[in-house]
Amino acid sequence: MTAEPLLDLRNLDVFLGESHVLQGVSFAVQQGGITALLGRNGVGKTTTLRGILGLVSRSGSVRLEGVELTKMPVHEIVRLGVGYVPEDRDVFSGLTVTENLKLAERPGAPLRYELVYELFPELLERAAQKAGTLSGGQQQMVALARALLNGNNRILLIDEPTKGLAPLMVSRVAEALKRAAVLTTILLVEQNLAVARHLAKDAIVLDQGRVQFCGEIDRLVGDADLARRYLGLAAAEAH
């Protein structure tokens, strides 16, 4: 008998305008560690995260520890313990670093400022700086810090955290995610297969709005045909 999954999606459908982006997406994320959500550009990975959170209209079922989320407003879903780092970071550029973090504080949640500043000491140094004036890597630190800050998160939905970052910064973000994964479960959208493979044990592959693979990431990368078909040639060659 298997334990109830932490996050359980059943037949998730999302339309964006006329486009049927998610077509009955179903998968489960077990408690602990990092699960990578993979696929080529435009297959619906970001939409899946946004659908879980309710940032796009969706039908189907999304359960967190058995609690149905689809009828809840976004802020209530987040308060249940769903942290989110969007693809474009979406830091509040007119607010300072401190204000960005303060905004992320949830009433009643234990706050992990120590962890955040240990992972990203630059944020302490630049506490009074407007987030809009930070470099891309530093903005990513703010975005990750906002999600890591609340100690009551059950799962973090993290969308392409290494996108557009310098190699050194990619390593730091990967290290931060590894540390975070000890404390909470992570569903990670990542285009960089090497990073995903380094961090995640399991993978879910989307293609044309449908789940094509669920299982161990090593099995995916080890299957040249699967990797070529759903992740592209470069990925297949990467194994």
Place this chain on the structure above:
Amino acid sequence: MSTIVLLSITGLGLGALYFLIAAGLSLIWGLMRVLNFAHGAFFTVASYAAWLAMTSLPSASPWLQWLVALVAGVVTGGVFATLAELILIRPLYRRPVGQVLVTVGLALATVALVEGFFGTDARTFALPVWLTQTSAIAGAAIPNTRLVVVIAAVAVLLLLLFFLQRTRYGLIVRAGVENRAMVSALGIDVQRAFTLVFAIGGMAAGLAGALGATYFGSIDPARGTSMLISAFIVVVIGGLGSVTGSALAAVIVGLLQQFLNFYAAAGVGDFAVVILLAVVLLVRPSGLMGGKA
């Protein structure tokens, strides 16, 4: 020299009224992307509430009457705006055309209702004696009403800045002006901030209604609508979502109107304001301080 001082302070007084209406309009647009055409109705209803409060206390001292009128205006503006948000605007958040229609409808219906109850004629707004007098400033005899309106607007500006810069809800509003979806994604009930901003905007418009009655010495059903047009211009020039931008633009518009209407010809000031609006839209479409709460 005395003429310049008089025109300056009168312009500032007019600008102060514009600011009180524009500040709420700007925040409402910035946070909620709602173009609130009913904002002038908040002004109108509040001015009549102030007048009713004043006339319902015939035996009270004139100052008490006036203070009660101000409070009645602020409370009425706030309650009216809150109810409008909860009942009419909230169901239409993702339907901008519906929002425009419902706020235009509310504005028209409110003016018609006020006309139905009170008639179309202006009603005199009785003031304490000091408010009907003038004070000498730099050789100019400045009507005390202008001074009071300017002081009140500065106080409101400071209060709004304190709210925005020093309180958690202010932080939420500033963040929401940038990206309200992300505010929700941080676990914040942004709808509550919407209601609060509407209430604050309504209270400021309500204060403008009561102070407008003080400034002009009378009230009439159409004034809210005419003030709203100038306030919209102020909001666009100042930058949508920026309270300080609205304050700056309100001062510029008020002074421009007063000076040009006096030194050029009546109506030239109003025309110049429209030209200024066009120039700002061409040169700096986001307004003087667009994007900053």
